Amino acid sequence: MRQFVDELxxxxxxxxxxxxxxxxxxxxxxxxxxxxxxxxxxxEQSLGAVVGLSLIRELGPVLTALLATGRAGSAxxxxxxxxxxxxxxxxxxxxxxxPIDLVATPRALAMTAVMPLLSAxxxxxxxxxxxxxxxxxxxxxxxxxxxxLEAAVDFHDDVLGSLLKALIFGVLVGLIATYRxxxxxxxxxxxxxxxxxxxVVASVSILIFDYFITALWGV
Amino acid sequence: xxxxQRVVFRDLSCRFPRGRVSVILGGSGSGKSTLLRLIGxxxxxxxxxxxxxxxxxxxxxxxxxYAVRRKLGMMFQDGALLDSLTVFENLAFPLRxxxxxSEREIAAAxxxxxxxxGLSNVDDLLPNQLSGGMVKRVSLARAIIMxxxxxxxxxxxxxxxxxxxxxxxxxxxxxxRQLQATMIIVSHHIASTMRIADHVVLLLPDGAVEGSPAxxxxxxxxxxxxxxxxxxxxxxxxx
Numbered sequence: 163m164r165q166f167v168d169e170l171x172x173x174x175x176x177x178x179x180x181x182x183x184x185x186x187x188x189x190x191x192x193x194x195x196x197x198x199x200x201x202x203x204x205x206e207q208s209l210g211a212v213v214g215l216s217l218i219r220e221l222g223p224v225l226t227a228l229l230a231t232g233r234a235g236s237a238x239x240x241x242x243x244x245x246x247x248x249x250x251x252x253x254x255x256x257x258x259x260x261p262i263d264l265v266a267t268p269r270a271l272a273m274t275a276v277m278p279l280l281s282a283x284x285x286x287x288x289x290x291x292x293x294x295x296x297x298x299x300x301x302x303x304x305x306x307x308x309x310x311l312e313a314a315v316d317f318h319d320d321v322l323g324s325l326l327k328a329l330i331f332g333v334l335v336g337l338i339a340t341y342r343x344x345x346x347x348x349x350x351x352x353x354x355x356x357x358x359x360x361x362v363v364a365s366v367s368i369l370i371f372d373y374f375i376t377a378l379w380g381v
Numbered sequence: 382x383x384x385x386q387r388v389v390f391r392d393l394s395c396r397f398p399r400g401r402v403s404v405i406l407g408g409s410g411s412g413k414s415t416l417l418r419l420i421g422x423x424x425x426x427x428x429x430x431x432x433x434x435x436x437x438x439x440x441x442x443x444x445x446x447y448a449v450r451r452k453l454g455m456m457f458q459d460g461a462l463l464d465s466l467t468v469f470e471n472l473a474f475p476l477r478x479x480x481x482x483s484e485r486e487i488a489a490a491x492x493x494x495x496x497x498x499g500l501s502n503v504d505d506l507l508p509n510q511l512s513g514g515m516v517k518r519v520s521l522a523r524a525i526i527m528x529x530x531x532x533x534x535x536x537x538x539x540x541x542x543x544x545x546x547x548x549x550x551x552x553x554x555x556x557x558r559q560l561q562a563t564m565i566i567v568s569h570h571i572a573s574t575m576r577i578a579d580h581v582v583l584l585l586p587d588g589a590v591e592g593s594p595a596x597x598x599x600x601x602x603x604x605x606x607x608x609x610x611x612x613x614x615x616x617x618x619x620x
Contacts, residue, residue, distance in 0.1 A: 248461060248464070249459065252461065253462075255450070256421055256455040257475045257479075258475075259478050
Protein backbone atom coordinates (compact mmCIF):
# COMPACT_ATOMS: atom_id res chain seq x y z
CA MET A 163 0.00 0.00 0.00
CA ARG A 164 2.86 2.37 0.88
CA GLN A 165 4.47 1.71 -2.49
CA PHE A 166 1.15 2.41 -4.23
CA VAL A 167 0.75 5.75 -2.47
CA ASP A 168 4.38 6.66 -3.24
CA GLU A 169 3.80 5.87 -6.89
CA LEU A 170 0.56 7.87 -6.94
CA UNK A 171 2.61 10.83 -5.80
CA UNK A 172 5.44 10.27 -8.28
CA UNK A 173 3.26 9.51 -11.29
CA UNK A 174 0.37 11.82 -10.46
CA UNK A 175 1.35 14.77 -8.33
CA UNK A 176 4.70 15.29 -10.06
CA UNK A 177 2.91 15.35 -13.43
CA UNK A 178 0.46 18.08 -12.44
CA UNK A 179 2.45 21.03 -13.79
CA UNK A 180 3.12 19.54 -17.21
CA UNK A 181 -0.51 18.42 -17.53
CA UNK A 182 -1.88 21.86 -16.56
CA UNK A 183 0.48 23.77 -18.85
CA UNK A 184 -0.12 21.47 -21.81
CA UNK A 185 -3.87 21.39 -21.24
CA UNK A 186 -4.00 25.17 -21.13
CA UNK A 187 -1.91 25.51 -24.30
CA UNK A 188 -3.93 22.91 -26.24
CA UNK A 189 -7.22 24.56 -25.19
CA UNK A 190 -5.94 27.96 -26.29
CA UNK A 191 -4.77 26.81 -29.71
CA UNK A 192 -7.93 24.75 -30.23
CA UNK A 193 -10.01 27.80 -29.47
CA UNK A 194 -7.98 29.94 -31.84
CA UNK A 195 -8.18 27.45 -34.70
CA UNK A 196 -11.83 26.69 -33.98
CA UNK A 197 -12.80 30.35 -33.95
CA UNK A 198 -11.04 31.05 -37.27
CA UNK A 199 -12.94 28.19 -38.89
CA UNK A 200 -16.33 28.77 -37.26
CA UNK A 201 -16.36 32.50 -37.94
CA UNK A 202 -16.40 31.79 -41.69
CA UNK A 203 -19.79 30.14 -41.26
CA UNK A 204 -21.05 32.59 -38.66
CA UNK A 205 -21.03 29.80 -36.09
CA GLU A 206 -18.54 31.24 -33.60
CA GLN A 207 -21.14 30.92 -30.83
CA SER A 208 -20.54 27.14 -31.02
CA LEU A 209 -16.91 27.54 -30.04
CA GLY A 210 -17.51 26.09 -26.54
CA ALA A 211 -18.99 22.92 -28.04
CA VAL A 212 -16.11 22.47 -30.48
CA VAL A 213 -13.44 22.99 -27.86
CA GLY A 214 -15.28 20.91 -25.26
CA LEU A 215 -16.06 17.89 -27.45
CA SER A 216 -12.56 17.84 -28.97
CA LEU A 217 -10.95 17.91 -25.56
CA ILE A 218 -13.29 15.54 -23.77
CA ARG A 219 -13.67 12.88 -26.46
CA GLU A 220 -10.18 12.81 -27.96
CA LEU A 221 -7.46 15.24 -27.06
CA GLY A 222 -7.81 15.04 -23.30
CA PRO A 223 -7.30 11.29 -22.82
CA VAL A 224 -4.95 10.83 -25.79
CA LEU A 225 -2.59 13.74 -25.12
CA THR A 226 -2.60 13.04 -21.38
CA ALA A 227 -1.64 9.43 -22.05
CA LEU A 228 1.13 10.49 -24.44
CA LEU A 229 2.45 13.04 -21.91
CA ALA A 230 2.25 10.50 -19.07
CA THR A 231 4.12 8.00 -21.23
CA GLY A 232 6.91 10.47 -21.88
CA ARG A 233 7.19 11.65 -18.31
CA ALA A 234 6.08 8.86 -16.00
CA GLY A 235 6.13 5.75 -18.22
CA SER A 236 9.72 6.29 -19.30
CA ALA A 237 10.73 7.05 -15.70
CA UNK A 238 9.07 3.84 -14.51
CA UNK A 239 10.92 1.75 -17.10
CA UNK A 240 14.23 3.46 -16.34
CA UNK A 241 13.76 2.98 -12.61
CA UNK A 242 12.91 -0.73 -12.86
CA UNK A 243 15.57 -1.25 -15.54
CA UNK A 244 18.21 0.28 -13.29
CA UNK A 245 17.08 -2.04 -10.50
CA UNK A 246 17.59 -4.96 -12.90
CA UNK A 247 21.04 -3.70 -13.96
CA UNK A 248 22.17 -3.19 -10.35
CA UNK A 249 20.80 -6.59 -9.23
CA UNK A 250 18.29 -4.97 -6.86
CA UNK A 251 15.48 -7.16 -8.20
CA UNK A 252 17.66 -10.25 -7.73
CA UNK A 253 18.35 -9.06 -4.19
CA UNK A 254 14.58 -8.89 -3.59
CA UNK A 255 14.17 -12.42 -4.96
CA UNK A 256 16.96 -13.62 -2.66
CA UNK A 257 15.06 -12.03 0.25
CA UNK A 258 12.00 -14.08 -0.83
CA UNK A 259 10.16 -10.95 -1.94
CA UNK A 260 8.40 -11.08 -5.31
CA PRO A 261 9.59 -8.08 -7.37
CA ILE A 262 6.36 -8.19 -9.39
CA ASP A 263 4.31 -7.67 -6.22
CA LEU A 264 6.62 -5.08 -4.72
CA VAL A 265 7.89 -3.13 -7.73
CA ALA A 266 5.69 -3.66 -10.80
CA THR A 267 2.17 -4.01 -9.44
CA PRO A 268 2.05 -0.74 -7.41
CA ARG A 269 3.46 1.19 -10.37
CA ALA A 270 1.03 -0.31 -12.90
CA LEU A 271 -1.94 0.23 -10.56
CA ALA A 272 -0.88 3.79 -9.79
CA MET A 273 -0.57 4.57 -13.50
CA THR A 274 -4.06 3.15 -14.06
CA ALA A 275 -5.48 5.19 -11.18
CA VAL A 276 -3.87 8.52 -12.04
CA MET A 277 -4.53 8.53 -15.79
CA PRO A 278 -8.27 9.40 -15.61
CA LEU A 279 -7.54 12.06 -12.99
CA LEU A 280 -4.77 13.63 -15.04
CA SER A 281 -6.95 13.46 -18.13
CA ALA A 282 -9.80 15.22 -16.29
CA UNK A 283 -7.38 17.90 -15.16
CA UNK A 284 -6.04 18.30 -18.69
CA UNK A 285 -9.59 18.77 -19.98
CA UNK A 286 -10.48 21.34 -17.33
CA UNK A 287 -7.31 23.33 -18.06
CA UNK A 288 -8.01 23.03 -21.79
CA UNK A 289 -11.54 24.34 -21.39
CA UNK A 290 -10.22 27.23 -19.35
CA UNK A 291 -7.55 27.97 -22.00
CA UNK A 292 -10.22 27.83 -24.71
CA UNK A 293 -12.42 30.21 -22.73
CA UNK A 294 -9.53 32.65 -22.25
CA UNK A 295 -8.81 32.88 -25.98
CA UNK A 296 -12.38 32.57 -27.25
CA UNK A 297 -14.04 34.93 -24.82
CA UNK A 298 -11.12 37.07 -23.71
CA UNK A 299 -9.29 37.48 -27.00
CA UNK A 300 -11.74 36.78 -29.81
CA UNK A 301 -14.76 38.37 -28.18
CA UNK A 302 -17.11 35.38 -28.18
CA UNK A 303 -19.93 35.89 -25.73
CA UNK A 304 -19.19 34.15 -22.43
CA UNK A 305 -22.75 32.89 -22.04
CA UNK A 306 -22.77 31.44 -25.56
CA UNK A 307 -19.45 29.70 -24.96
CA UNK A 308 -20.65 28.05 -21.78
CA UNK A 309 -24.17 27.22 -22.99
CA UNK A 310 -22.93 25.62 -26.23
CA LEU A 311 -20.46 23.61 -24.20
CA GLU A 312 -23.15 22.50 -21.78
CA ALA A 313 -25.60 21.62 -24.53
CA ALA A 314 -23.10 19.62 -26.59
CA VAL A 315 -21.50 17.51 -23.87
CA ASP A 316 -23.34 14.45 -22.63
CA PHE A 317 -22.18 13.26 -19.23
CA HIS A 318 -22.63 9.55 -19.88
CA ASP A 319 -21.44 9.32 -23.49
CA ASP A 320 -18.74 11.95 -23.44
CA VAL A 321 -17.43 12.44 -19.91
CA LEU A 322 -17.65 8.85 -18.66
CA GLY A 323 -16.48 7.59 -22.05
CA SER A 324 -13.49 9.91 -21.86
CA LEU A 325 -12.61 8.66 -18.38
CA LEU A 326 -12.97 5.05 -19.54
CA LYS A 327 -10.60 5.76 -22.43
CA ALA A 328 -8.07 7.31 -20.04
CA LEU A 329 -8.39 4.31 -17.73
CA ILE A 330 -7.63 1.90 -20.60
CA PHE A 331 -4.64 4.03 -21.62
CA GLY A 332 -3.45 3.94 -18.01
CA VAL A 333 -3.57 0.14 -18.00
CA LEU A 334 -1.68 0.06 -21.31
CA VAL A 335 1.08 2.46 -20.25
CA GLY A 336 1.42 0.82 -16.83
CA LEU A 337 1.78 -2.67 -18.28
CA ILE A 338 4.16 -1.66 -21.06
CA ALA A 339 6.38 0.45 -18.80
CA THR A 340 6.70 -2.17 -16.06
CA TYR A 341 7.11 -5.07 -18.49
CA ARG A 342 9.86 -3.31 -20.44
CA UNK A 343 11.55 -2.39 -17.16
CA UNK A 344 11.57 -6.01 -16.00
CA UNK A 345 12.88 -7.31 -19.32
CA UNK A 346 15.65 -4.73 -19.57
CA UNK A 347 19.08 -6.02 -20.57
CA UNK A 348 21.24 -5.41 -17.44
CA UNK A 349 23.45 -2.71 -18.98
CA UNK A 350 23.25 1.07 -19.24
CA UNK A 351 22.58 0.73 -22.98
CA UNK A 352 19.86 -1.78 -22.14
CA UNK A 353 18.15 0.67 -19.80
CA UNK A 354 18.27 3.37 -22.49
CA UNK A 355 16.86 1.03 -25.12
CA UNK A 356 14.08 -0.16 -22.81
CA UNK A 357 13.09 3.41 -21.98
CA UNK A 358 12.95 4.38 -25.65
CA UNK A 359 10.99 1.24 -26.42
CA UNK A 360 8.43 2.07 -23.73
CA UNK A 361 7.80 5.52 -25.18
CA VAL A 362 7.52 4.23 -28.75
CA VAL A 363 5.44 1.12 -28.05
CA ALA A 364 3.13 2.85 -25.57
CA SER A 365 2.57 5.87 -27.83
CA VAL A 366 1.73 3.73 -30.86
CA SER A 367 -0.48 1.47 -28.74
CA ILE A 368 -2.38 4.45 -27.36
CA LEU A 369 -3.15 5.76 -30.84
CA ILE A 370 -4.19 2.35 -32.16
CA PHE A 371 -6.33 1.56 -29.13
CA ASP A 372 -7.88 5.03 -29.39
CA TYR A 373 -9.12 4.21 -32.87
CA PHE A 374 -10.60 0.87 -31.85
CA ILE A 375 -12.24 2.21 -28.68
CA THR A 376 -13.80 5.03 -30.68
CA ALA A 377 -14.87 2.73 -33.52
CA LEU A 378 -16.26 -0.04 -31.34
CA TRP A 379 -17.80 1.86 -28.46
CA GLY A 380 -18.38 5.27 -30.06
CA VAL A 381 -16.50 6.98 -27.23
CA UNK B 382 24.43 -24.58 -18.09
CA UNK B 383 24.36 -22.28 -21.11
CA UNK B 384 23.28 -18.78 -22.03
CA UNK B 385 22.07 -19.07 -25.61
CA GLN B 386 24.87 -20.69 -27.59
CA ARG B 387 27.51 -20.05 -24.91
CA VAL B 388 28.03 -23.08 -22.71
CA VAL B 389 29.23 -22.07 -19.23
CA PHE B 390 29.51 -25.54 -17.64
CA ARG B 391 29.09 -29.07 -18.81
CA ASP B 392 29.10 -32.07 -16.41
CA LEU B 393 29.98 -29.90 -13.42
CA SER B 394 29.72 -31.64 -10.07
CA CYS B 395 30.73 -30.20 -6.71
CA ARG B 396 29.70 -30.12 -3.05
CA PHE B 397 30.02 -27.49 -0.35
CA PRO B 398 30.52 -28.83 3.21
CA ARG B 399 27.98 -27.72 5.80
CA GLY B 400 29.09 -25.02 8.21
CA ARG B 401 32.39 -24.41 6.43
CA VAL B 402 33.83 -21.59 4.33
CA SER B 403 33.98 -22.70 0.70
CA VAL B 404 35.52 -20.55 -1.99
CA ILE B 405 34.79 -20.90 -5.69
CA LEU B 406 37.86 -19.91 -7.70
CA GLY B 407 38.25 -19.65 -11.44
CA GLY B 408 39.30 -17.41 -14.28
CA SER B 409 37.17 -14.64 -15.74
CA GLY B 410 34.15 -16.10 -17.52
CA SER B 411 34.59 -19.50 -15.88
CA GLY B 412 31.09 -19.27 -14.41
CA LYS B 413 31.85 -18.56 -10.74
CA SER B 414 29.02 -16.07 -10.29
CA THR B 415 26.71 -18.20 -12.43
CA LEU B 416 27.33 -21.15 -10.08
CA LEU B 417 26.40 -18.94 -7.13
CA ARG B 418 23.25 -17.74 -8.92
CA LEU B 419 22.36 -21.37 -9.69
CA ILE B 420 22.56 -22.20 -5.99
CA GLY B 421 20.34 -19.20 -5.22
CA UNK B 422 17.87 -20.24 -7.94
CA UNK B 423 18.31 -16.92 -9.76
CA UNK B 424 19.12 -18.82 -12.96
CA UNK B 425 18.01 -22.31 -13.94
CA UNK B 426 20.23 -25.00 -15.48
CA UNK B 427 19.24 -26.72 -18.71
CA UNK B 428 19.88 -30.11 -17.09
CA UNK B 429 21.16 -31.62 -13.87
CA UNK B 430 20.41 -31.39 -10.20
CA UNK B 431 21.09 -28.79 -7.49
CA UNK B 432 20.42 -29.72 -3.88
CA UNK B 433 20.33 -26.87 -1.36
CA UNK B 434 20.09 -27.93 2.29
CA UNK B 435 18.24 -31.07 1.26
CA UNK B 436 15.90 -29.42 -1.27
CA UNK B 437 16.20 -30.27 -4.96
CA UNK B 438 15.64 -26.79 -6.39
CA UNK B 439 15.74 -27.30 -10.15
CA UNK B 440 12.15 -28.52 -10.20
CA UNK B 441 10.76 -25.82 -7.91
CA UNK B 442 8.62 -22.94 -9.15
CA UNK B 443 9.66 -19.36 -8.34
CA UNK B 444 7.04 -19.28 -5.55
CA UNK B 445 8.38 -22.51 -4.07
CA UNK B 446 11.91 -21.13 -4.30
CA TYR B 447 10.95 -18.34 -1.91
CA ALA B 448 10.64 -20.91 0.87
CA VAL B 449 14.14 -22.26 0.11
CA ARG B 450 15.59 -18.75 -0.10
CA ARG B 451 14.45 -18.06 3.47
CA LYS B 452 17.43 -20.26 4.39
CA LEU B 453 19.81 -18.28 2.16
CA GLY B 454 21.49 -14.93 2.42
CA MET B 455 23.32 -13.33 -0.46
CA MET B 456 25.95 -10.63 -0.56
CA PHE B 457 26.03 -9.26 -4.11
CA GLN B 458 29.19 -8.07 -5.85
CA ASP B 459 28.10 -4.43 -5.99
CA GLY B 460 25.93 -4.59 -2.89
CA ALA B 461 22.55 -4.51 -4.66
CA LEU B 462 21.24 -2.34 -1.83
CA LEU B 463 17.82 -0.85 -2.54
CA ASP B 464 18.94 2.61 -3.59
CA SER B 465 15.80 4.46 -2.54
CA LEU B 466 16.07 3.18 1.05
CA THR B 467 18.46 4.19 3.80
CA VAL B 468 20.90 1.73 5.33
CA PHE B 469 18.51 1.15 8.24
CA GLU B 470 15.55 0.59 5.91
CA ASN B 471 17.59 -1.78 3.75
CA LEU B 472 18.38 -3.97 6.74
CA ALA B 473 14.91 -3.67 8.25
CA PHE B 474 13.26 -4.59 4.95
CA PRO B 475 13.51 -8.43 5.16
CA LEU B 476 12.51 -8.35 8.83
CA ARG B 477 9.41 -6.31 8.06
CA UNK B 478 8.52 -8.61 5.16
CA UNK B 479 8.98 -11.94 6.92
CA UNK B 480 8.68 -11.48 10.67
CA UNK B 481 6.18 -10.09 13.14
CA UNK B 482 8.88 -8.20 15.05
CA SER B 483 8.02 -4.87 16.62
CA GLU B 484 9.80 -1.72 15.41
CA ARG B 485 11.90 -1.76 18.60
CA GLU B 486 12.98 -5.36 17.98
CA ILE B 487 13.71 -4.56 14.34
CA ALA B 488 15.88 -1.60 15.33
CA ALA B 489 17.79 -3.79 17.79
CA ALA B 490 18.33 -6.50 15.16
CA UNK B 491 19.48 -3.95 12.57
CA UNK B 492 21.99 -2.39 14.95
CA UNK B 493 23.22 -5.82 16.05
CA UNK B 494 23.78 -6.80 12.43
CA UNK B 495 25.53 -3.51 11.63
CA UNK B 496 27.73 -3.93 14.70
CA UNK B 497 28.66 -7.44 13.52
CA UNK B 498 30.17 -5.89 10.39
CA GLY B 499 31.78 -3.04 12.31
CA LEU B 500 29.43 -0.24 11.31
CA SER B 501 27.64 2.33 13.44
CA ASN B 502 25.96 5.70 12.90
CA VAL B 503 25.09 4.88 9.30
CA ASP B 504 21.33 4.38 9.74
CA ASP B 505 20.22 7.41 7.77
CA LEU B 506 22.75 7.21 4.96
CA LEU B 507 21.60 6.28 1.46
CA PRO B 508 23.59 3.64 -0.46
CA ASN B 509 25.06 6.30 -2.78
CA GLN B 510 26.57 8.03 0.27
CA LEU B 511 28.61 4.95 1.25
CA SER B 512 32.14 4.01 0.22
CA GLY B 513 32.75 0.76 -1.68
CA GLY B 514 33.89 -1.04 1.47
CA MET B 515 30.90 0.20 3.44
CA VAL B 516 28.51 -0.98 0.72
CA LYS B 517 30.02 -4.48 0.97
CA ARG B 518 29.68 -4.46 4.75
CA VAL B 519 26.08 -3.21 4.67
CA SER B 520 25.32 -5.84 2.05
CA LEU B 521 26.85 -8.49 4.33
CA ALA B 522 24.86 -7.13 7.29
CA ARG B 523 21.64 -7.41 5.26
CA ALA B 524 22.56 -10.92 4.12
CA ILE B 525 23.03 -12.17 7.70
CA ILE B 526 20.16 -10.35 9.37
CA MET B 527 17.75 -13.27 8.84
CA UNK B 528 20.37 -15.70 10.24
CA UNK B 529 20.73 -17.74 7.03
CA UNK B 530 21.78 -21.38 6.94
CA UNK B 531 23.78 -20.73 3.77
CA UNK B 532 25.48 -17.46 2.96
CA UNK B 533 26.40 -16.75 -0.65
CA UNK B 534 29.01 -14.04 -1.28
CA UNK B 535 29.75 -12.82 -4.79
CA UNK B 536 33.24 -11.30 -5.09
CA UNK B 537 33.33 -9.77 -1.59
CA UNK B 538 36.92 -8.56 -2.06
CA UNK B 539 36.65 -6.99 -5.52
CA UNK B 540 37.43 -3.30 -5.75
CA UNK B 541 38.74 -3.10 -2.17
CA UNK B 542 42.12 -1.87 -0.96
CA UNK B 543 44.35 -4.44 0.87
CA UNK B 544 43.29 -3.22 4.33
CA UNK B 545 39.61 -3.45 3.47
CA UNK B 546 40.19 -6.93 2.00
CA UNK B 547 41.64 -8.07 5.34
CA UNK B 548 38.73 -6.43 7.17
CA UNK B 549 36.10 -8.17 5.03
CA UNK B 550 38.00 -11.48 5.34
CA UNK B 551 37.84 -11.15 9.12
CA UNK B 552 34.14 -10.30 9.01
CA UNK B 553 33.32 -13.32 6.86
CA UNK B 554 35.22 -15.69 9.14
CA UNK B 555 33.60 -14.08 12.20
CA UNK B 556 30.11 -14.43 10.70
CA UNK B 557 30.81 -18.05 9.75
CA ARG B 558 31.86 -18.89 13.30
CA GLN B 559 29.05 -16.92 14.91
CA LEU B 560 26.19 -18.22 12.73
CA GLN B 561 27.70 -21.63 11.90
CA ALA B 562 26.43 -20.90 8.40
CA THR B 563 27.65 -22.67 5.30
CA MET B 564 29.49 -19.96 3.44
CA ILE B 565 30.05 -20.06 -0.31
CA ILE B 566 32.27 -17.29 -1.59
CA VAL B 567 33.05 -16.47 -5.20
CA SER B 568 36.45 -14.89 -5.56
CA HIS B 569 39.45 -14.56 -7.80
CA HIS B 570 41.52 -13.32 -4.87
CA ILE B 571 43.80 -16.31 -4.30
CA ALA B 572 45.67 -14.98 -1.27
CA SER B 573 42.40 -14.33 0.61
CA THR B 574 41.11 -17.73 -0.42
CA MET B 575 44.13 -19.46 1.04
CA ARG B 576 43.69 -17.56 4.31
CA ILE B 577 39.97 -18.11 4.94
CA ALA B 578 38.81 -21.16 2.98
CA ASP B 579 38.15 -24.59 4.48
CA HIS B 580 37.23 -25.92 1.05
CA VAL B 581 38.04 -24.68 -2.46
CA VAL B 582 36.27 -25.42 -5.73
CA LEU B 583 38.42 -24.43 -8.68
CA LEU B 584 36.46 -24.08 -11.92
CA LEU B 585 38.48 -25.09 -14.94
CA PRO B 586 37.40 -25.25 -18.59
CA ASP B 587 37.05 -29.05 -18.42
CA GLY B 588 35.50 -29.43 -14.96
CA ALA B 589 36.00 -28.57 -11.31
CA VAL B 590 38.75 -29.53 -8.90
CA GLU B 591 37.92 -29.58 -5.17
CA GLY B 592 39.98 -29.77 -2.03
CA SER B 593 41.29 -27.92 0.97
CA PRO B 594 43.70 -25.04 0.35
CA ALA B 595 46.56 -27.25 1.58
CA UNK B 596 45.59 -30.04 -0.83
CA UNK B 597 45.45 -27.64 -3.73
CA UNK B 598 48.82 -26.19 -2.82
CA UNK B 599 50.40 -29.65 -2.89
CA UNK B 600 48.71 -30.81 -6.05
CA UNK B 601 50.72 -31.91 -9.05
CA UNK B 602 47.77 -31.31 -11.39
CA UNK B 603 49.29 -28.84 -13.87
CA UNK B 604 45.95 -27.08 -14.42
CA UNK B 605 45.62 -26.26 -10.71
CA UNK B 606 49.28 -25.43 -10.25
CA UNK B 607 49.16 -23.21 -13.34
CA UNK B 608 46.15 -21.32 -12.00
CA UNK B 609 47.61 -20.85 -8.52
CA UNK B 610 51.06 -20.04 -9.93
CA UNK B 611 49.58 -16.94 -11.54
CA UNK B 612 49.68 -15.46 -8.04
CA UNK B 613 52.84 -17.34 -7.07
CA UNK B 614 50.98 -19.18 -4.34
CA UNK B 615 51.74 -22.74 -5.38
CA UNK B 616 55.34 -21.94 -6.22
CA UNK B 617 55.76 -20.35 -2.82
CA UNK B 618 54.16 -23.37 -1.09
CA UNK B 619 56.37 -25.86 -2.93
CA UNK B 620 59.48 -23.85 -2.05
